[in-house]
Amino acid sequence: MKNENLYNYILGIADNSLILGQRLGELTGHGPNLETDIACTNISLDLFGQVRSYFQYASKIAGDGRSEDDIAMLRKERDYKNVLLVEQPNTNFAYTIARQFLFDAYHLVFLRELQKSSDLTLAAIANKCIKEVSYHERFSSDWVRRLGDGTEESKSKMQEAIADLWVYTDELFHQTEADKAMVAEGIGIDVIKLKEEYYNYVAGVLEESTLEVPDIKYFQKGGKQGIHTEHLGYILVELQYMQRAYPNMEW
Amino acid sequence: MSEDQIKNLEAQFEARIERDEKIEPKDWMPEKYRKTHIRQISQHAHSEIVGMLPEGNWITRAPSLRRKVALLAKVQDEAGHGLYLYSACETLGVSRDELYEQLHTGKAKYSSIFNYPALTWADMGAIGWLVDGAAIINQVPLCNTSFGPYARAMIRVCKEESFHQRQGFEIMLKLANGTPEQKEMAQDALNRWWWPSLMMLGPTDDKSVHTAQSMKWKLKRKTNDELRQQFIDQTVPQADVLGLTIPDPDLKWNKDRKSYDFGAIDWEEFLQVVKGHGPMNKERMKARVGAWERGKWVRDAAMAYAEKKQARKEKQAV
Amino acid sequence: MSTKNWPLWEIFVRSKNGLEHRHFGSLHATDADMALENARDVYTRRNEGVSIWVVESKHITASNPENSGELFEPAQDKVYRHPTFYDVPDEVKHM
Numbered sequence A: 001m002k003n004e005n006l007y008n009y010i011l012g013i014a015d016n017s018l019i020l021g022q023r024l025g026e027l028t029g030h031g032p033n034l035e036t037d038i039a040c041t042n043i044s045l046d047l048f049g050q051v052r053s054y055f056q057y058a059s060k061i062a063g064d065g066r067s068e069d070d071i072a073m074l075r076k077e078r079d080y081k082n083v084l085l086v087e088q089p090n091t092n093f094a095y096t097i098a099r100q101f102l103f104d105a106y107h108l109v110f111l112r113e114l115q116k117s118s119d120l121t122l123a124a125i126a127n128k129c130i131k132e133v134s135y136h137e138r139f140s141s142d143w144v145r146r147l148g149d150g151t152e153e154s155k156s157k158m159q160e161a162i163a164d165l166w167v168y169t170d171e172l173f174h175q176t177e178a179d180k181a182m183v184a185e186g187i188g189i190d191v192i193k194l195k196e197e198y199y200n201y202v203a204g205v206l207e208e209s210t211l212e213v214p215d216i217k218y219f220q221k222g223g224k225q226g227i228h229t230e231h232l233g234y235i236l237v238e239l240q241y242m243q244r245a246y247p248n249m250e251w
Numbered sequence B: 001m002s003e004d005q006i007k008n009l010e011a012q013f014e015a016r017i018e019r020d021e022k023i024e025p026k027d028w029m030p031e032k033y034r035k036t037h038i039r040q041i042s043q044h045a046h047s048e049i050v051g052m053l054p055e056g057n058w059i060t061r062a063p064s065l066r067r068k069v070a071l072l073a074k075v076q077d078e079a080g081h082g083l084y085l086y087s088a089c090e091t092l093g094v095s096r097d098e099l100y101e102q103l104h105t106g107k108a109k110y111s112s113i114f115n116y117p118a119l120t121w122a123d124m125g126a127i128g129w130l131v132d133g134a135a136i137i138n139q140v141p142l143c144n145t146s147f148g149p150y151a152r153a154m155i156r157v158c159k160e161e162s163f164h165q166r167q168g169f170e171i172m173l174k175l176a177n178g179t180p181e182q183k184e185m186a187q188d189a190l191n192r193w194w195w196p197s198l199m200m201l202g203p204t205d206d207k208s209v210h211t212a213q214s215m216k217w218k219l220k221r222k223t224n225d226e227l228r229q230q231f232i233d234q235t236v237p238q239a240d241v242l243g244l245t246i247p248d249p250d251l252k253w254n255k256d257r258k259s260y261d262f263g264a265i266d267w268e269e270f271l272q273v274v275k276g277h278g279p280m281n282k283e284r285m286k287a288r289v290g291a292w293e294r295g296k297w298v299r300d301a302a303m304a305y306a307e308k309k310q311a312r313k314e315k316q317a318v
Numbered sequence C: 001m002s003t004k005n006w007p008l009w010e011i012f013v014r015s016k017n018g019l020e021h022r023h024f025g026s027l028h029a030t031d032a033d034m035a036l037e038n039a040r041d042v043y044t045r046r047n048e049g050v051s052i053w054v055v056e057s058k059h060i061t062a063s064n065p066e067n068s069g070e071l072f073e074p075a076q077d078k079v080y081r082h083p084t085f086y087d088v089p090d091e092v093k094h095m
Helices: A004-025 A034-062 A068-073 A093-114 A120-148 A152-166 A177-184 A191-208 A231-245 B003-018 B031-056 B065-090 B096-104 B122-144 B148-176 B180-200 B211-216 B224-242 B267-277 B281-294 B296-317 C032-043 C065-075
Strands: B252-254 B259-261 C008-014 C021-028 C051-056
Touching (some): A004 A093, A004 A177, A034 A120, A034 B065, A093 A152, A093 A191, A120 A152, A120 C032, A152 B296, B031 B122, B065 B122, B122 B148, B122 B224, B148 B224, B180 B224, C021 C032
Antiparallel strands (some): C008 C051
C-alpha cells in the first residue's frame, strides 16, 4: 500500500470510535431510564457515523477493493488499533460514564488539532466530529459531576470506576510509528503535546465532582500495537459474527 | 354530584367526542374513560420499550455499519416513542414510575409479539416489515383519537415510524435477492413471525371485550378482524415482491370479497403467551426489571446532585 | 438518601428562526440543564429545532376548563373586533 502510514493512522483514530460505539450499543434498551438511554444511543450513533467517514476514506486509500465494512469487521484481533480504554466493559453506569469522559476529554482536544491537518479530508471529518464530541464531553462530564457529587453510593462507585480506568489514560498519548510519520508530514497530531492539557482538564472536572485524582504511576498500554485486553476478543465475536458466519454476502 | 348530574355530564362528554372535539387532560371525563386510556396508552408505551429488547440484542451483531446505524436509530426511536406515550399517560395523573411498577409486577400487559425470540439477522427484517407493519395499521387511526395528548403523541410516533417498516422491508429484500442461504434465512423469519403478527392485531371480534366502547371513544376505528384483513391484504403482495411464501396453505384470493381468505389462527398459543408462557416472557421482564433496578442508584444520585446544586444556589442568593 | 422521582418538564422547541417556540411534549430531568440536554436528545433527533425552552411542569398555571364559560365565551360575540364587522364599499381596495 502506497499510503500505509496514513491508512494505519486513520485506523488508529477510527477504531476508537468503532469499539466505543459498539460498547455503547450494548446498552441500548438497558439504560438507567429512557432519557439517558436515548442520550447514550445518540453518542453511539455519532461514533458510528464518524467510523463510516474514516473507513470510507481508508477504503479509498487502501485501494484494494475492501469496503468500509471489510475494514470494520474483517480484521484479526491484533489488527485493531484502538486504545485499551474504549474496550473496557459496562461494568456499571459509573464505568460507562468514566470511560466516556476519560475518552471524550481526549477526543475533543485531539479533534481540535486534527482540524488543522494538512490532509483536507481528515480536517473536514474532524470539523464535523468536533461538534458531536463537544456534546459527548458535556454529557459525560456532567454525569461525572452528578455521580461524583450525588450520593455516598454513587460517589464510591464513580471513584472506583475512575481509579480502575485511570491506568488506561496514559496510552492515549503514546505515539505509534504511523503517528510519527504523519506528524512529520503535517497530517497527524503530536498527541504528546496534548497530555498536560488533558490531565489538567480532567483533574479539574474530578475536583468539581469531589472525586480524587488517582495516584497511579504504572499504566497499561498495548492497544495501539494491537495487544489488547481480553475484552476485545468478545467484542469482535459480536461485531464480526455475521461477516464471519456468512462470508462474502451483501446485507 | 348526583347520579343525574353525572349522567348529564357523561352525555355531554360523549356528544363532544361524537362532534370530533378533543378531550384535554384537565377536562371533566368519566372515570372509565380515564382508566381505559391509562390502560391502553401505558400498554402501548410498555410495548415500545419491551419491543426494544429483541431488536436491541442484534445491534452489536448487525452485519454492516449501515445496518447498524439504522437499527440503533430505530431502537432509539422506540425508546422515544415509549417516552412520548408515558408522557401522554402522565397527563392523566399517573407517574411513569407507577406505570413501570405495573409493568414490572406483571399487572400491565404489553404486546405479546415481543415474547418471541429474535434468532437471526432476518428477524430484524421480519420485525420491521411485519411487526411494524401491523403496528402502523393499528396506530395511524389513533392520530385522530379523542384524547388530545394521545393523538399528539401518535402523530409524532407515526411520523417517525415511517422509516421503520421500510428499513425492515429493505433488509428482507436484500436477503431475498441474496444467496440461497440468505433467502432461506428470510423465509424462516417470515415463517416464525407471520402468525404472531396476525395475532398482534388482537382477538377476533366475537372475543374482543373492549371494541364497542373503544370505537365510541375513537381508540379504535376498525375492529380487530377488519384490521387483520387489511394487514393480510397489503402484506401478501409485498411477500410476492420478495419472492417469499406466506406460511399459510389456506391463504388464497377471494374474488367476491376482494380479499384474501386465510387459515385458522392458533388462539390457544396466543392465550398462553399473553398469560406469560411465551418463549421470552420471563427474559423480557428480567431485562426490564434489571435495567430499572441497576439504574436506581444512578437516578437517585442525579436527583441528589440537583438538590445540592439548588441548595447551594439558594444559599448564595441569601 | 433521596428516592424522589425525576420531575417532569415541558419542552418547547423553535423549529426555525422566525417561528415561535411550540410545545413539543414533556420528559423527566433532575434540573433545567439536564432537561435541556434530554430535550435535545429526545425531541430534536431529526433536526427539528434551533432553540429549546424547558419549564418544569409544576410551574405552569393552567386555566380551569370549568371556567371556560366565563373565560372564553364573552369573547364570542365581540364581532366588532374583527375586520368583517365593518362595511366598506367594494371599490375600496387594499383595506
